[in-house]
Amino acid sequence: MRLDIVLRVATKFILPLMLVFALYVQFHGDYGPGGGFQAGVIAAATIIVYGLIYGLPAALRIAPPGLVETMIPLGVLIYATVGVVGMLTGGNFLYYSGLAHDQVHGQEWGVFLVEAGVFVTVFSTMLAIFYAFAGRGR
Amino acid sequence: MTLLAAVTIGIIRARDLISVVVLLGIYSFLMATVMVILDAVDVAMTEASVGAGISTVLMLGTLYLTRIEEARPVHSVVLPLFVAGATAAVLLWATPEMPPFGSPGVPVVAAGPDYLGRSVPDTGIPNVVTSTLASYRGFDTLGETVVIFTAGIGVLVLLKRLPRGGRGGDTNTKV
Numbered sequence: 001m002r003l004d005i006v007l008r009v010a011t012k013f014i015l016p017l018m019l020v021f022a023l024y025v026q027f028h029g030d031y032g033p034g035g036g037f038q039a040g041v042i043a044a045a046t047i048i049v050y051g052l053i054y055g056l057p058a059a060l061r062i063a064p065p066g067l068v069e070t071m072i073p074l075g076v077l078i079y080a081t082v083g084v085v086g087m088l089t090g091g092n093f094l095y096y097s098g099l100a101h102d103q104v105h106g107q108e109w110g111v112f113l114v115e116a117g118v119f120v121t122v123f124s125t126m127l128a129i130f131y132a133f134a135g136r137g138r
Numbered sequence: 139m140t141l142l143a144a145v146t147i148g149i150i151r152a153r154d155l156i157s158v159v160v161l162l163g164i165y166s167f168l169m170a171t172v173m174v175i176l177d178a179v180d181v182a183m184t185e186a187s188v189g190a191g192i193s194t195v196l197m198l199g200t201l202y203l204t205r206i207e208e209a210r211p212v213h214s215v216v217l218p219l220f221v222a223g224a225t226a227a228v229l230l231w232a233t234p235e236m237p238p239f240g241s242p243g244v245p246v247v248a249a250g251p252d253y254l255g256r257s258v259p260d261t262g263i264p265n266v267v268t269s270t271l272a273s274y275r276g277f278d279t280l281g282e283t284v285v286i287f288t289a290g291i292g293v294l295v296l297l298k299r300l301p302r303g304g305r306g307g308d309t310n311t312k313v
Contacts (some may be wrong), residue, residue: 025183033179035271035280042189060215079280089209094276095227104260112274114279121283123234125290126192132297133199 004053011053018046026119030076030108036115040122048130056134065131068124074123140170153207159197166190251310 025032026039051059086095096110140192145168149161175180184188237244253274255268263269 029239029268030265031285032265033183033267035180037188037266038180038183041184041192041205043192045187048192050197068275069294072287076280076283076287080268083276083280094271094280096276097165107260107269108263110276111268114272114276115268118279121286121290125286129196130292132293133196133203134202134298 006107006136007053011049015050018042022046029115030111036118037122039115040119041126044123044130047127051095051130051134056131056138060131063127065128068127069116071120071124072128073121075117075119075124078117079114082110082117084133086110090132139172142172155201155207156198159194159201162197163190163194240263 022043024038025034025042026036029035029039047059047063050062082096083094085092089095094110094114096107142165145165146229149158151166152158154162170182170186173179173185196261253270257263257266257269260269260273263273266291
């Protein structure tokens with residue numbers, strides 16, 4: 001498959017669009033459909049497509065397995081930290097309203113950070129599973 | 139729905155596992171269209187990307203490691219058939235007890251307008267799915283994230299850094 005010129009060129013066209021779409025789904029999740037989970041899966045699919053067409057080592061160069069494995073717990077930590085910060089500002093766990101000066105802004109920040117945590121964990125988990133499966137075949 | 143049934147029968151009939159994987163991808167896309175018809179665009183997106191995208195790739199990757207022909211069943215089919223039939227009978231028996239779709243008084247329908255009205259003043263987020271998942275039910279979503287985390291860790295524990303082909307002295311190489 002690595003010699004197939006059509007697939008290689010088409011992939012190069014599609015990949016940036018996929019990445020931008022993942023970011024759009026992530027940051028536009030407040031207004032349109034989508035959110036951290038969907039965006040994470042799409043972003044992971046971008047790397048997976050790259051790995052399928054250009055070979056696993058190329059994908060491993062973009063997203064090294066060490067980084068990916070660090071990101072799996074990092075996302076959960078981001079999420080939980082937002083919750084603990086909510087407690088420090090005088091509310092319950094995952095209390096967003098105290099994160100900014102007024103309540104609506106705090107909620108927006110809370111949701112944004114939490115979605116970022118979900119994105120990081122989902123993205124890296126999907127990628128780690130793909131690496132684990134693809135790496136076995138060699 | 140007819141297409142769904144046709145694809146399901148195809149999945150059961152086919153013995154070539156690669157065509158089964160492709161049919162499963164088609165099934166996921168059909169389910170995604172069903173979700174769009176039901177106005178659940180977020181779920182449709184998840185179904186299309188996870189069901190049709192990632193899991194297809196993972197299953198093809200698994201097929202690459204194993205054989206692509208389905209093995210002949212070793213045991214008799216009577217017991218699985220009985221279990222499946224009994225489960226289906228229980229589910230069908232319980233279905234009439236469910237309240238009719240969209241009937242008032244069901245918690246989902248009763249609480250919905252409250253959240254729809256509160257979302258923008260409370261959180262400033264017009265997409266109620268996002269505000270519900272991330273804010274009102276943030277604890278749930280934290281649990282879901284931990285589930286994904288656990289799944290990833292589990293796969294890594296099972297599949298990573300195993301010695302390849304039993305060769306000695308190769309145990310230190312990362313796979």
